[in-house]
Amino acid sequence: MTRKVDLRRFTGFQAITWACLFMLYAPLIVVMVYSFNDSNSITIWGGLSLRWYGDVFWGPEAEKFKVAALNSIVIAVSAAVVSTAIATSAATALLRAGRFRGKSLSFVLVNMPLMVPEIVTAVASLIFFSAIGFTAGYLTILVAHIVFCIPFAYLPIAARMQSIEDVYEHAAQDLYASKWQAFRLILLPLMAPGIISGFLLAFIISLDDFIITNFVKGAGIETLPTAIFGSVKQGIKPNIMAISTLLLLVSVLFVTLSWLVGRKGQKQ
Amino acid sequence: MTSETPIAVDIQAATKKYGSFTALRDVSLRIRDNEFFTLLGPSGCGKTTLLRTIAGFETLTQGAIKLFGEDIADLPPNKRPVNTVFQQYALFPHMDVTRNVMFGLQMLGQGEAEARKRAGEVLELVQLSAFADRLPSQMSGGQQQRVALARALAPNPKVLLLDEPLSALDLKLRQAVRLELQQIQQETGITFIFVTHDQEEALTMSDRIAVIAGGQVQQVGSTRDIYEEPNNKFVADFIGETNLLDVTVTGLGAGQATCILPGGGSFTCPAADGSHEGAGHLSVRPERMAIVPVDGAELSGVVTRRIYLGTDMHVEVTLDDSEVMTVRVQNSADTHIPERGDRVGLGMEAAAARLLVD
Amino acid sequence: MAGGGISSGGQGSDMYEGLGARLILPAWAIIGFFLVLPVGLMLIYSFLTKEFRGGVIWEFSLAAYDQFFFDRGLFGDEPPKIEWTYINIFWRSIWQAALATVFCLFIGFPTAWFIATRSGSNRQIWLFLITIPYWVNLLIRTISMKFLIRDNGPLNEFLLWTGLVDSPLHIINTNFAVQLGLFYSYLPFMVLPIYASVERYNFAFSEAAADLYASKWVTLRLIILPIVKPGIIAGCILVFVPSLGAFLAPDLLGGAKNFMIGSLIEEQFKGNAGNWPFGAAISMILLSMVMVVLTLYARAQSKEEASR
Numbered sequence: 001m002t003r004k005v006d007l008r009r010f011t012g013f014q015a016i017t018w019a020c021l022f023m024l025y026a027p028l029i030v031v032m033v034y035s036f037n038d039s040n041s042i043t044i045w046g047g048l049s050l051r052w053y054g055d056v057f058w059g060p061e062a063e064k065f066k067v068a069a070l071n072s073i074v075i076a077v078s079a080a081v082v083s084t085a086i087a088t089s090a091a092t093a094l095l096r097a098g099r100f101r102g103k104s105l106s107f108v109l110v111n112m113p114l115m116v117p118e119i120v121t122a123v124a125s126l127i128f129f130s131a132i133g134f135t136a137g138y139l140t141i142l143v144a145h146i147v148f149c150i151p152f153a154y155l156p157i158a159a160r161m162q163s164i165e166d167v168y169e170h171a172a173q174d175l176y177a178s179k180w181q182a183f184r185l186i187l188l189p190l191m192a193p194g195i196i197s198g199f200l201l202a203f204i205i206s207l208d209d210f211i212i213t214n215f216v217k218g219a220g221i222e223t224l225p226t227a228i229f230g231s232v233k234q235g236i237k238p239n240i241m242a243i244s245t246l247l248l249l250v251s252v253l254f255v256t257l258s259w260l261v262g263r264k265g266q267k268q
Numbered sequence: 269m270t271s272e273t274p275i276a277v278d279i280q281a282a283t284k285k286y287g288s289f290t291a292l293r294d295v296s297l298r299i300r301d302n303e304f305f306t307l308l309g310p311s312g313c314g315k316t317t318l319l320r321t322i323a324g325f326e327t328l329t330q331g332a333i334k335l336f337g338e339d340i341a342d343l344p345p346n347k348r349p350v351n352t353v354f355q356q357y358a359l360f361p362h363m364d365v366t367r368n369v370m371f372g373l374q375m376l377g378q379g380e381a382e383a384r385k386r387a388g389e390v391l392e393l394v395q396l397s398a399f400a401d402r403l404p405s406q407m408s409g410g411q412q413q414r415v416a417l418a419r420a421l422a423p424n425p426k427v428l429l430l431d432e433p434l435s436a437l438d439l440k441l442r443q444a445v446r447l448e449l450q451q452i453q454q455e456t457g458i459t460f461i462f463v464t465h466d467q468e469e470a471l472t473m474s475d476r477i478a479v480i481a482g483g484q485v486q487q488v489g490s491t492r493d494i495y496e497e498p499n500n501k502f503v504a505d506f507i508g509e510t511n512l513l514d515v516t517v518t519g520l521g522a523g524q525a526t527c528i529l530p531g532g533g534s535f536t537c538p539a540a541d542g543s544h545e546g547a548g549h550l551s552v553r554p555e556r557m558a559i560v561p562v563d564g565a566e567l568s569g570v571v572t573r574r575i576y577l578g579t580d581m582h583v584e585v586t587l588d589d590s591e592v593m594t595v596r597v598q599n600s601a602d603t604h605i606p607e608r609g610d611r612v613g614l615g616m617e618a619a620a621a622r623l624l625v626d
Numbered sequence: 627m628a629g630g631g632i633s634s635g636g637q638g639s640d641m642y643e644g645l646g647a648r649l650i651l652p653a654w655a656i657i658g659f660f661l662v663l664p665v666g667l668m669l670i671y672s673f674l675t676k677e678f679r680g681g682v683i684w685e686f687s688l689a690a691y692d693q694f695f696f697d698r699g700l701f702g703d704e705p706p707k708i709e710w711t712y713i714n715i716f717w718r719s720i721w722q723a724a725l726a727t728v729f730c731l732f733i734g735f736p737t738a739w740f741i742a743t744r745s746g747s748n749r750q751i752w753l754f755l756i757t758i759p760y761w762v763n764l765l766i767r768t769i770s771m772k773f774l775i776r777d778n779g780p781l782n783e784f785l786l787w788t789g790l791v792d793s794p795l796h797i798i799n800t801n802f803a804v805q806l807g808l809f810y811s812y813l814p815f816m817v818l819p820i821y822a823s824v825e826r827y828n829f830a831f832s833e834a835a836a837d838l839y840a841s842k843w844v845t846l847r848l849i850i851l852p853i854v855k856p857g858i859i860a861g862c863i864l865v866f867v868p869s870l871g872a873f874l875a876p877d878l879l880g881g882a883k884n885f886m887i888g889s890l891i892e893e894q895f896k897g898n899a900g901n902w903p904f905g906a907a908i909s910m911i912l913l914s915m916v917m918v919v920l921t922l923y924a925r926a927q928s929k930e931e932a933s934r
Contacts, residue, residue: 020737031773097645098643100644113657117870121661176347240769251763
């Protein structure tokens with residue numbers, strides 16, 4: 001008769017969690033389902049079809065989206081590479097290099113792109129680029145993306161670095177490795193999962209960005225989000241749902257990858 | 269071991285401060301070549317700091333460290349012919365056993381084949397040849413410990429530093445590894461500097477011990493010296509068990525002291541260097557005391573507790589001035605062991621007692 | 627020093643001692659040059675005179691701030707009255723962000739709690755499921771929400787089909803739609819820090835409370851909530867701050883009547899109708915508000931740490 005009281009369980013919490021999950025996924029799933037709708041209208045269901053995916057690749061807007069997608073990918077890869085390198089260096093400085101002047105300020109600085117509202121960063125970048133006479137375009141988008149990708153790359157890298165005791169590097173040094181060798185042969189391989197997660201997150205963040213890109217891009221250049229936004233301003237069309245589904249799958253793929261890499265790293 | 273043996277590590281008036289905290293205070297030690305030397309002390313006493321200073325991970329605030337006569341204070345860890353067995357082993361988790369052991373050799377510029385051959389030899393020495401391809405995470409604690417030892421031995425260092433390497437092992441294993449370590453030290457002839465807080469470990473393995481407390485060296489000597497002739501109260505208390513008795517010293521001379529015992533009797537025994545007249549402490553090991561008839565005994569009291577220890581028995585006797593003394597009695601059929609409440613006398617040989625400084 | 631020395635076991639020298647300044651330099655250079663400097667420049671711009679086709683004239687002026695707070699009539703010659711238009715937009719933004727935060731808290735806390743009390747691998751999977759939507763493009767998520775809740779969208783069709791309503795609910799272009807959008811955008815930000823706090827919560831406290839006759843809900847109120855408070859506050863800030871400056875949710879879901887700060891700022895930089903100094907001034911005001919919130923938070927946090 002004695003039933004063990006579970007102090008961890010609160011009535012209703014499980015239901016709320018399921019509701020939460022439902023709310024998070026319902027809009028996405030609805031869009032995914034409607035992307036297969038064989039109808040010109042977004043309201044009327046006309047049966048299953050892949051026609052809007054065909055439209056994304058070969059339809060009237062295909063060229064625009066292809067160029068935008070290419071821009072997005074080139075920028076995201078470059079921004080992720082540069083910001084990951086900077087973040088790795090910064091994490092080493094802040095977690096492995098003892099004291100130096102301006103250290104506590106550096107913590108604030110590295111996380112600053114997270115603290116400043118995105119729209120403010122966007123305005124400031126626009127003003128800055130126009131003041132120094134940078135022509136809006138590829139480079140302005142890239143630079144702005146690098147800046148706000150740094151903290152996103154930094155977080156998993158720093159978390160990983162903190163979990164690696166410095167005794168391994170000390171042991172390497174004790175075994176005649178120079179500091180650079182200890183970094184390259186010991187710390188870097190051990191850091192790999194963190195660095196890969198950092199890179200993937202930075203990549204997604206860059207790929208997703210709309211607000212800052214919208215401000216600093218020039219008239220001629222579009223990334224995928226700005227191109228989609230431009231399209232949606234005239235109303236949601238079925239091809240937008242197809243392209244959204246594709247982009248969604250890319251994001252899910254990358255996060256899953258990052259998650260799996262992180263888990264593998266933890267197990268070691 | 270004679271005094272002509274070269275000095276491997278010469279620590280001269282070493283002081284290390286972290287801000288206002290002094291971790292080492294004026295420490296001087298001369299560690300001889302080819303000896304098994306132990307730094308023994310409670311946690312936080314500075315022994316690990318001292319070891320890390322020798323390895324090069326810490327720099328001294330004052331003082332000098334010489335390795336076979338050469339000042340190494342300015343050398344970074346990777347330039348010192350000294351290797352460390354780390355407390356948690358610090359085996360590189362992404363490298364297999366062989367790669368771990370080869371690491372130091374490769375850093376010293378040895379080629380792949382040569383380093384691999386040497387790694388094989390060292391793994392042979394620690395009886396781990398069968399595990400050469402394993403990752404550290406696939407091995408037991410005892411095996412990891414031996415890999416760490418092999419890795420540190422592979423470059424054939426002039427001095428091997430061991431930072432509580434047995435603390436992560438369970439008791440049974442620890443006892444086996446002690447013997448093994450001692451054997452390897454004798455086979456290789458490398459100077460071992462061993463850090464531990466475990467006095468039993470120190471006594472069973474070392475040639476000489478330095479007892480450290482509060483950042484200062486309390487006593488340096490052979491295991492026998494440390495146990496039998498402790499310098500001060502801390503050493504006597506930290507190493508083994510002892511009875512400490514407050515006495516008044518009335519005469520000193522030729523390494524002997526005459527003192528007044530709590531019961532009023534006079535007693536003459538060896539005295540530690542630096543003893544002075546007035547209040548002092550007398551140390552007697554429990555196994556060097558005996559239960560004797562009350563009449564004519566130096567001390568007397570009432571048995572208040574008996575603790576059964578298997579081969580031996582501890583009898584606690586509360587003296588008339590309420591000090592408690594422990595006597596170790598052998599547990600055999602022909603020894604008479606007094607009951608609780610019995611009034612007994614306590615005897616001690618003059619040579620077994622020792623007057624200590626604070 | 628915050629975060630320092632963690633890896634070095636509290637004492638001794640760090641591995642790359644002395645190289646810190648060189649290693650941090652790239653981050654300083656990029657963020658300093660392309661974020662700190664631009665924000666400084668934005669501050670200067672907010673005190674300049676506007677150029678009519680976008681941009682500025684380099685002449686000191688308080689016009690931008692004046693325009694924000696005071697109404698001087700159509701030709702600028704009437705006695706100044708308080709200008710409520712922009713203050714109202716700010717007020718509405720704060721209110722919307724606060725409501726979204728409260729929604730997130732009420733859904734996010736039980737969710738975080740539930741996840742944190744799962745066993746090992748289940749917990750990882752739940753956590754993963756909650757974080758995935760965050761990594762999906764915000765624009766796409768907002769579009770999805772718009773698609774779902776529009777007047778003849780799937781939600782209304784479903785409600786009509788079930789007979790719960792007999793005419794479509796008008797959700798899109800209302801304040802509620804904006805709150806829903808903000809809630810949907812930032813919910814994972816609430817769950818994650820609370821989860822981190824709950825995960826570290828020691829259930830011996832709950833057992834002790836139960837042993838001392840507290841019911842579960844009393845334990846929640848008197849023991850658990852105070853202990854996991856830092857996580858709750860962190861979650862609230864992570865939702866409130868980006869909600870305050872949000873652009874997409876109000877723009878796509880709120881329509882023209884439900885303007886928030888983000889849209890107001892954007893308008894000042896679009897096309898020829900813009901007013902750069904005014905946009906810079908609004909951005910500065912928004913930034914100052916966020917900084918006040920973050921500073922208060924940092925203060926409270928360091929106080930909390932000091933009292934432990």
